[in-house]
Amino acid sequence: MAIQVTRTYVGSIQNHRQVCDGLDSLGDSASKIWNVARWTVDRVWDATGQIPDAGTLKSYMKNQWCWKDLNAQSSQKVIEELSGAFQSWFDLRQKDDTANPPGYRKHGDTRPKSTITFKEDGFKHDPENNRVRLSKGSNLKEHFSDFILCEYQTRPDIDLTAVESVQTVRAVWNGDEWELHFVCKVELETSESAGDEVAGIDLGITNIATVAFPDEYVLYPGKSLKQDKHYFTRTEYETEGENGPSAQSMWARRKLTERETHFYHVLTDAIITECVERGVGTLAVSWPEDVRESDWGKTGNKKLHSWAFDRLYQYLAYKGEERGVEVLKENEWETSKTCSRCGDDTKSNRVERGLYVCSSCELVANADCNGAENMRQKITPSPHGEDRSNGCVAQPSVHLFDRESGTFTPSEQVVS
Numbered sequence: 001m002a003i004q005v006t007r008t009y010v011g012s013i014q015n016h017r018q019v020c021d022g023l024d025s026l027g028d029s030a031s032k033i034w035n036v037a038r039w040t041v042d043r044v045w046d047a048t049g050q051i052p053d054a055g056t057l058k059s060y061m062k063n064q065w066c067w068k069d070l071n072a073q074s075s076q077k078v079i080e081e082l083s084g085a086f087q088s089w090f091d092l093r094q095k096d097d098t099a100n101p102p103g104y105r106k107h108g109d110t111r112p113k114s115t116i117t118f119k120e121d122g123f124k125h126d127p128e129n130n131r132v133r134l135s136k137g138s139n140l141k142e143h144f145s146d147f148i149l150c151e152y153q154t155r156p157d158i159d160l161t162a163v164e165s166v167q168t169v170r171a172v173w174n175g176d177e178w179e180l181h182f183v184c185k186v187e188l189e190t191s192e193s194a195g196d197e198v199a200g201i202d203l204g205i206t207n208i209a210t211v212a213f214p215d216e217y218v219l220y221p222g223k224s225l226k227q228d229k230h231y232f233t234r235t236e237y238e239t240e241g242e243n244g245p246s247a248q249s250m251w252a253r254r255k256l257t258e259r260e261t262h263f264y265h266v267l268t269d270a271i272i273t274e275c276v277e278r279g280v281g282t283l284a285v286s287w288p289e290d291v292r293e294s295d296w297g298k299t300g301n302k303k304l305h306s307w308a309f310d311r312l313y314q315y316l317a318y319k320g321e322e323r324g325v326e327v328l329k330e331n332e333w334e335t336s337k338t339c340s341r342c343g344d345d346t347k348s349n350r351v352e353r354g355l356y357v358c359s360s361c362e363l364v365a366n367a368d369c370n371g372a373e374n375m376r377q378k379i380t381p382s383p384h385g386e387d388r389s390n391g392c393v394a395q396p397s398v399h400l401f402d403r404e405s406g407t408f409t410p411s412e413q414v415v416s
């Protein structure tokens with residue numbers, strides 16, 4: 001069955017230097033329109049005790065000079081955002097009467113810049129050449145056909161020539177630079193469930209993902225990510241000048257982020273593909289509430305890791321949705337302490353050098369596999385591994401990221 005869904009794809013702007021002034025001035029205009037409309041709301045409120053709705057505000061704002069700084073649809077969108085902000089404030093006030101109404105957008109160099117939205121007649125997209133033309137309002141045009149031409153690049157696996165239609169383009173300031181968000185309608189062929197089998201995943205640091213499939217345990221180490229980090233951190237360090245990060249270090253940071261994103265995509269693709277091939281229709285993902293201390297290391301940044309886990313989960317969920325694998329987020333509480341064979345969770349069970357040792361049944365297993373198996377058992381009807389031989393908990397196979405081919409491939413079995 002085919003369904004239609006909305007997806008947003010991010011494009012990084014390749015000719016940023018040429019277009020950033022233009023985008024800055026559109027962003028300033030959007031802030032100006034917001035502020036004039038915000039001020040108008042106060043005046044109407046004082047006079048009538050009512051907050052005007054989006055339609056009333058729009059018809060008032062059309063007579064303001066700044067309205068024509070942007071394409072009409074872009075200006076309208078700013079008013080819709082303001083109305084939305086007031087609506088959320090009303091809703092919030094039901095629970096919290098100290099909540100503040102939407103404020104003014106401040107000027108100055110550190111201000112967050114306003115997003116500019118371009119609807120159908122505000123942009124012209126040329127996906128073959130990775131270009132998009134964004135319109136300005138008549139006030140900002142130097143001549144009749146003045147527009148901002150952005151050259152962009154998306155992630156390698158995204159092909160905008162293949163999407164049904166791009167509905168909206170947004171220019172968004174990400175804190176460092178402008179980027180483009182393409183909001184697209186996408187036809188999705190939803191698959192039947194991939195099968196009745198269940199798999200569990202343990203997310204971690206050394207092994208980014210450990211998957212307990214019904215017939216095998218697979219480890220996905222994060223070694224390649226670590227090497228990238230080491231390399232790029234050094235590049236960054238070596239080029240950090242007196243005045244903060246240099247252009248080269250900004251480049252290194254961006255490069256590292258791109259590589260990470262790519263790695264996470266390839267990893268989650270590989271896992272979902274394995275699920276489909278093994279008839280796994282349900283995948284339980286650990287939600288690290290009690291992540292093993294030893295995993296964080298001395299410099300481990302818990303927040304950063306949670307963020308990476310969240311991203312992995314999001315990727316698994318949407319890739320799974322397309323291919324008939326339901327991805328469930330399960331709390332990891334106690335899964336690292338419990339024995340996946342006998343269910344024992346006494347304190348004397350321990351993890352030593354990556355091995356889980358059960359004092360009751362004498363299981364000695366890879367600790368990540370034990371965690372992943374516990375995740376699997378949260379869903380599967382036969383508890384405590386009765387449906388399988390636990391020998392493989394100690395002998396998982398390892399799939400390594402191969403930089404040349406950009407894929408995960410099985411490596412020699414390692415004994416940990």
Ligand SMILES: [Zn+2]
Nearest residue numbers: 339342358361
């Ligand atoms: Zn046990």
